[in-house]
Amino acid sequence: xxxxxxxxxxxxxxxxxxxxxxxxxxxxxxxxxxxxxxxxxxxxxxxxxxxxxxxxxxxxxxxxxxxxxxxxxxxxxxxxxxxxxxxxxxxxxxxxxxxxxxxxxxxxxxxxxxxxxxxxxxxxxxxxxxxxxxxxxxxxxxxxxxxxxxxxxxxxxxxxxxxxxxxxxxxxxxxxxxxxxxxxxxxxxxxxxxxxxxxxxxxxxxxxxxxxxxxxxxxxxxxxxxxxxxxxxxxxxxxxxxxxxxxxxxxxxxxxxxxxxxxxxxxxxxxxxxxxxxxxxxxxxxxxxxxxxxxxxxxxxxxxxxxxxxxxxxxxxxxxxxxxxxxxxxxxxxxxxxxxxxxxxxxxxxxxxxxxxxxxxxxxxxxxxxxxxxxxxxxxxxxxxxxxxxxxxxxxxxxxxxxxxxxxxxxxxxxxxxxxxxxxxxxxxxxxxxxxxxxxxxxxxxxxxxxxxxxxxxxxxxxxxxxxxxxxxxxxxxxxxxxxxxxxxxxxxxxxxxxxxxxxxxxxxxxxxxxxxxxxxxxxxxxxxxxxxxxxxxxxxxxxxxxxxxxxxxxxxxxxxxxxxxxxxxxxxxxxxxxxx
Amino acid sequence: xxxxxxxxxxxxxxxxxxxxxxxxxxxxxxxxxxxxxxxxxxxxxxxxxxxxxxxxxxxxxxxxxxxxxxxxxxxxxxxxxxxxxxxxxxxxxxxxxxxxxxxxxxxxxxxxxxxxxxxxxxxxxxxxxxxxxxxxxxxxxxxxxxxxxxxxxxxxxxxxxxxxxxxxxxxxxxxxxxxxxxxxxxxx
Numbered sequence: 001x002x003x004x005x006x007x008x009x010x011x012x013x014x015x016x017x018x019x020x021x022x023x024x025x026x027x028x029x030x031x032x033x034x035x036x037x038x039x040x041x042x043x044x045x046x047x048x049x050x051x052x053x054x055x056x057x058x059x060x061x062x063x064x065x066x067x068x069x070x071x072x073x074x075x076x077x078x079x080x081x082x083x084x085x086x087x088x089x090x091x092x093x094x095x096x097x098x099x100x101x102x103x104x105x106x107x108x109x110x111x112x113x114x115x116x117x118x119x120x121x122x123x124x125x126x127x128x129x130x131x132x133x134x135x136x137x138x139x140x141x142x143x144x145x146x147x148x149x150x151x152x153x154x155x156x157x158x159x160x161x162x163x164x165x166x167x168x169x170x171x172x173x174x175x176x177x178x179x180x181x182x183x184x185x186x187x188x189x190x191x192x193x194x195x196x197x198x199x200x201x202x203x204x205x206x207x208x209x210x211x212x213x214x215x216x217x218x219x220x221x222x223x224x225x226x227x228x229x230x231x232x233x234x235x236x237x238x239x240x241x242x243x244x245x246x247x248x249x250x251x252x253x254x255x256x257x258x259x260x261x262x263x264x265x266x267x268x269x270x271x272x273x274x275x276x277x278x279x280x281x282x283x284x285x286x287x288x289x290x291x292x293x294x295x296x297x298x299x300x301x302x303x304x305x306x307x308x309x310x311x312x313x314x315x316x317x318x319x320x321x322x323x324x325x326x327x328x329x330x331x332x333x334x335x336x337x338x339x340x341x342x343x344x345x346x347x348x349x350x351x352x353x354x355x356x357x358x359x360x361x362x363x364x365x366x367x368x369x370x371x372x373x374x375x376x377x378x379x380x381x382x383x384x385x386x387x388x389x390x391x392x393x394x395x396x397x398x399x400x401x402x403x404x405x406x407x408x409x410x411x412x413x414x415x416x417x418x419x420x421x422x423x424x425x426x427x428x429x430x431x432x433x434x435x436x437x438x439x440x441x442x443x444x445x446x447x448x449x450x451x452x453x454x455x456x457x458x459x460x461x462x463x464x465x466x467x468x469x470x471x472x473x474x475x476x477x478x479x480x481x482x483x484x485x486x487x488x489x490x491x492x493x494x495x496x497x498x499x500x501x502x503x504x505x506x507x508x509x510x511x512x513x514x515x516x517x518x519x520x521x522x523x524x525x526x527x528x529x530x531x532x533x534x535x536x537x538x539x540x541x542x543x544x545x546x547x548x549x550x551x552x553x554x555x556x557x558x559x560x561x562x563x564x565x566x567x568x569x570x571x572x573x574x575x576x577x578x579x580x581x
Numbered sequence: 582x583x584x585x586x587x588x589x590x591x592x593x594x595x596x597x598x599x600x601x602x603x604x605x606x607x608x609x610x611x612x613x614x615x616x617x618x619x620x621x622x623x624x625x626x627x628x629x630x631x632x633x634x635x636x637x638x639x640x641x642x643x644x645x646x647x648x649x650x651x652x653x654x655x656x657x658x659x660x661x662x663x664x665x666x667x668x669x670x671x672x673x674x675x676x677x678x679x680x681x682x683x684x685x686x687x688x689x690x691x692x693x694x695x696x697x698x699x700x701x702x703x704x705x706x707x708x709x710x711x712x713x714x715x716x717x718x719x720x721x722x723x724x725x726x727x728x729x730x731x732x733x734x735x736x737x738x739x740x741x742x743x744x745x746x747x748x749x750x751x752x753x754x755x756x757x758x759x760x761x762x763x764x765x766x767x768x769x
């Protein structure tokens with residue numbers, strides 16, 4: 001195999017010295033981490049390597065020599081560098097050399113031991129691969145390389161493919177801690193040798209985050225304890241809480257905040273990313289909510305909204321009344337059964353009258369209620385949208401009631417029709433065997449059964465029409481609520497921090513690497529530049545999306561149509577914790 | 582060392598293949614697709630604008646014309662950035678891996694690097710579309726199943742709409758690529 005030497009671009013202009021790094025024999029590749037400059041004492045270099053090896057579990061060793069000839073070629077330096085191979089023995093021993101004003105490097109790899117196979121050369125051809133040490137250190141490969149026999153606590157570096165390079169560099173942080181201004185015994189050159197990178201804001205935030213997290217964690221645990229107290233478990237309240245989507249959203253946010261401000265540190269990078277995504281999502285939510293709040297309170301928009309609400313409810317009720325009058329007449333030219341039509345129509349009209357009376361009773365208090373509800377927007381835009389969805393559900397409660405009445409009536413009719421149809425054909429449903437069996441009926445059973453069957457068949461169009469109309473209205477309301485929930489889900493689950501990172505620091509999220517062949521001269525080793533290939537946006541969203549409330553409809557289109565045909569009630573979404581039907 | 586061959590696809594467009602030999606362990610094959618023709622661009626633009634003008638004479642709303650201009654511009658930008666591929670490159674580096682790069686007409690480059698450890702084999706596949714088309718594929722290992730294949734990656738899939746026999750002979754015979762058991766590449 002061709003020998004690959006991974007060389008950091010920051011060391012390309014460093015003075016001559018020793019190369020320190022890790023040798024991966026399976027890949028026949030040498031990952032150079034730093035350059036040790038003259039003067040040095042070999043014992044101290046070996047001590048430093050032992051310290052780094054212990055701290056990072058990476059097999060760091062002296063790989064060879066680096067010669068940067070700035071002035072006229074120095075013969076003595078050349079011999080001195082060759083002599084170093086005797087002090088720090090490594091198999092193979094690399095010798096990298098760069099001439100002044102030359103882009104082309106020379107590399108030699110010598111093996112001390114004589115190779116067993118005859119005809120093999122003692123000098124192997126070497127391929128130089130340059131990499132940006134800072135970017136490789138900070139980046140994270142997706143998918144994370146699965147170590148073949150990784151157990152909890154086993155922390156040796158991986159050896160498969162290019163993940164080995166990334167792993168080696170990211171584990172060797174102990175080597176990069178000293179810079180050129182330190183009074184250390186050994187002088188190193190690496191990406192931080194110009195000065196260790198740090199940010200005052202980040203350090204301050206780290207110091208402040210401890211007590212702030214503790215305080216907020218106590219507050220949040222107090223709130224969660226209060227919300228699980230016994231008062232809220234009583235029957236009417238617990239039923240209402242489970243139906244309102246606002247409570248669901250508040251619970252979800254509370255869980256997220258508890259996770260963000262927990263005093264436990266994140267164990268791995270994916271947990272850290274999840275925490276960061278949640279925090280950014282919550283902050284954006286609150287910012288949008290505050291913007292909405294300021295817009296609502298400007299120019300007394302809440303008053304305008306409250307003034308408009310009662311006329312809108314009146315208008316909806318009026319339209320419904322017109323619809324019922326139309327159904328009670330001859331809708332679309334169909335002839336309804338007069339008596340049933342009148343009964344159903346009057347029944348629903350009376351309901352609407354009751355509903356309008358309640359709305360008019362509430363009208364003095366609406367502005368006050370809306371004002372307080374508007375304040376809740378400071379908890380987040382998602383909370384405000386959930387409240388809007390709940391208000392729509394409450395205002396269209398009469399449509400929901402009509403739908404339930406129509407569906408139940410229709411369902412009863414369909415059940416009756418199917419069993420009487422079986423009687424008409426001389427069959428019956430065997431509950432024990434769960435199948436249709438033949439049965440001999442008496443004459444009077446057949447007579448009554450057929451009579452009832454005819455009655456139901458002729459009443460079917462009326463009931464079916466009412467059912468159809470109210471189901472369509474209900475589906476319209478459900479669609480509007482569904483769109484609002486979709487928007488809430490989007491805000492909840494979009495990983496904004498990961499997307500921002502991909503936009504501003506694309507090397508942090510790496511899908512892989514890419515190589516570029518640098519200028520090449522015959523007889524010289526091949527030089528490649530390794531760059532980070534960032535993760536595409538759709539994979540970022542897919543990998544880092546946050547879990548949402550989970551209130552998605554569980555029916556397929558086929559089962560939905562089936563339920564509609566047979567008059568079974570459809571519940572568009574099940575809240576978490578509801579029992580399955 | 583560089584040389585260039587040119588072929589034509591079934592629509593008469595000109596395909597150019599450039600082969601670069603950097604070193605015994607590194608080779609590059611670069612296939613350039615036919616460029617965007619002025620004739621097709623003009624015809625599409627004229628169709629869209631004539632349709633918009635027809636709608637404008639019906640509706641007397643000048644927003645339609647502005648909308649048509651926006652649609653044409655955005656459509657052209659989208660086509661150049663996401664659809665139209667200028668050239669595709671295959672870079673083979675001994676014992677490192679194989680890199681596939683597609684450069685779009687707007688300058689965007691999308692690169693995939695497949696490590697040598699993941700490559701199981703390189704094969705020529707036949708597809709029948711009006712006539713027999715040959716295309717090069719890379720088979721990837723399945724980590725769960727040592728004899729299985731997890732993915733088939735076709736090479737040059739956007740440039741080649743039809744491959745003629747001289748192209749196949751040129752690629753396969755003049756620079757024979759073989760994978761040996763140690764996952765190195767030797768060329769002859």
